[in-house]
Amino acid sequence: MxxxxxxxxxxxxxxxxxxxxxxxxxxxxxxxxxxxxxxxxxxxxxxxxxxxxxxxxxxxxxxxxxxxxxxxxxxxxxxxxxxxxxxxxxxxxxxxxxxxxxxxxxxxxxxxxxYSVHSILVRKGNPKAIKDWSDLAKPGVTIVQVNPKTGGNGRYAVLAYYAAGLEASGGDTAKARELLKGILANVVVFESGGRAATSTFTEREIGDVLVTFESETSAFAASGKFEVITPSVSILSxxxxxxxxxxxxxxxxxxxxxxxxxxxxxxxxxxxxxxxxxxxxxxxxxxxxxxxFAPVKVLEVDSTFGGWAKATTDFFDNGALVDTLLKEIAAAR
CATH class of the missing domain: 3.40.190.10 (Periplasmic binding protein-like II)
Incomplete structure (x- = not known):
């Protein structure tokens, strides 16, 4: 015992x-x-x-x-x-x-x-003949992306558009602003998150273009229903x-x-x-x-926009450039 x-x-x-x-x-x-x-x-x-x-x-x-x-x-x-x-x-x-x-x-x-870059997902056959960011500002192109006021995915997209405008114009901020405004005017859905944006484009079949991380566009292009367009310049994500x-x-x-x-x-x-x-x-x-991975010129937020703190102040804070452009777009409609 x-x-x-x-x-x-x-x-x-x-x-x-x-x-x-x-x-x-x-x-x-x-x-x-x-x-x-x-x-x-x-x-x-x-x-x-x-x-x-x-x-x-x-x-x-x-x-x-x-x-x-x-x-x-x-x-x-x-x-x-x-x-x-x-x-x-x-x-x-x-x-x-x-x-x-x-x-x-x-x-x-x-x-x-x-890391990643932002790229473009289009429907099979690329019916709107999208080749680069500048094509997104053309009349009749409809875009789905994440809301830059609420998500990092959307902020990278906005900075990519603006950076492309700077690259194409030799650093002309007025032309970069014009390109950004033209693209934002064609956004038909600002989604709250990246996967919601993808679902809106791929499942609900809204929009001609989805702008999101390359990892997301490449994964969905593998289905054969979509194609990836890698722009000439993008922002380091x-x-x-x-x-x-x-x-x-x-x-x-x-x-x-x-x-x-x-x-x-x-x-x-x-x-x-x-x-x-x-x-x-x-x-x-x-x-x-x-x-x-397709070749792309990758620009950094620090060197192009002075870092995330400054980019946030200049583009994404209340009353900053994104708000200003969206108000201008709404007033013109």
Whole structure:
């Protein structure tokens, strides 16, 4: 009897020992059109982490516009990591002391493990003969895109239009403004998020053109029903990542959260990134997938617009250029 009691206590102590690791769970709060990408990433990360640490992990995902995600986290969403599509949205969390102040330097390439550009999706046969951004300003062309007032996807689009105007005119801001106004006048739907914009174009069959990330246009063109038009110039679309330190520390997930973001830079994950039509940072992977990505002149927000803070003030704040142009367009109708 006494021996049985000792054995029973030993078994219970063994179950409670540190060697018996409980499975961890982390939440990745990401932008709207990254669902498929991170489903694939998570399938790779789970065995990677198991081999590396001996621990099991479950990675859950939540998706909406990254600006909305930032606000949700600030209001209490317990995300361990963020994988956003705009620097400003991570900075909101840093300013709220949820993410490290020096988050940009925590991971390589300014904490952006992959990148993209904005491109154009048209219907099979390209009935409106779209070749570049300037064609979007022509009469009779109808456009679907994300609302630049609410989503990073839409902001990249606006900056791409304006940058194309600058490139074509040798830096003439009046002509760049004119091109931007002409394109915005042809937008028939400003959607709240990237996937909603894609659904409006591909399922509801609204619009001649969808403007969104190259990863999205390429994925949907694979169906054979659509074609991708890569413009001559576009804006570098970065996808910044960060650990939500305040949340991860409380949940005890700091190590696995950092490892998750580190994993995005591994050759294995960079292959996953490339297969999902994002441009990888790893040079060897980029060479292997070079034929998947059309050449394009890529301009950076910092060098072309003075950084995201200035671009937001100049283009997207209340009363800034986008609001001004939309009012002018409405008044002319």
């Amino acid at each position: 006494k021996r049985s009691l000792i054995l029973g206590l030993t078994a219970l102590l063994g179950l409670a020992s540190p060697a018996a690791h409980a499975a961890q769970e982390i939440l990745n709060a990401s932008y709207d059109v990254s669902r498929e990408l991170f489903i694939d990433v998570n399938k790779g990360f789970v065995p990677y982490w198991k081999q590396k640490s001996g621990e099991d992990v479950t990675v859950k995902q939540t998706h909406q516009g990254s600006s909305k995600q930032a606000l949700a986290i600030r209001e209490g969403l317990r995300a361990d990591v963020v994988t956003f599509n705009q620097v400003n949205d991570v900075q909101i969390l840093a300013d709220s002391k949820l993410v490290a102040k020096d988050w940009v330097g925590k991971f390589p390439h300014n904490s952006s493990p992959f 970065e996808f910044p990542v960060a650990v939500v330190d305040k949340v991860a520390k409380k949940k005890g997930t700091e190590a696995v959260s950092k490892a998750y973001l580190d994993y995005l830079y591994t050759p294995e994950a960079q292959e996953i990134v490339a297969r999902n039509f994002y441009r990888p940072r790893n040079e060897e992977v980029a060479k292997r997938y070079a034929d998947k």
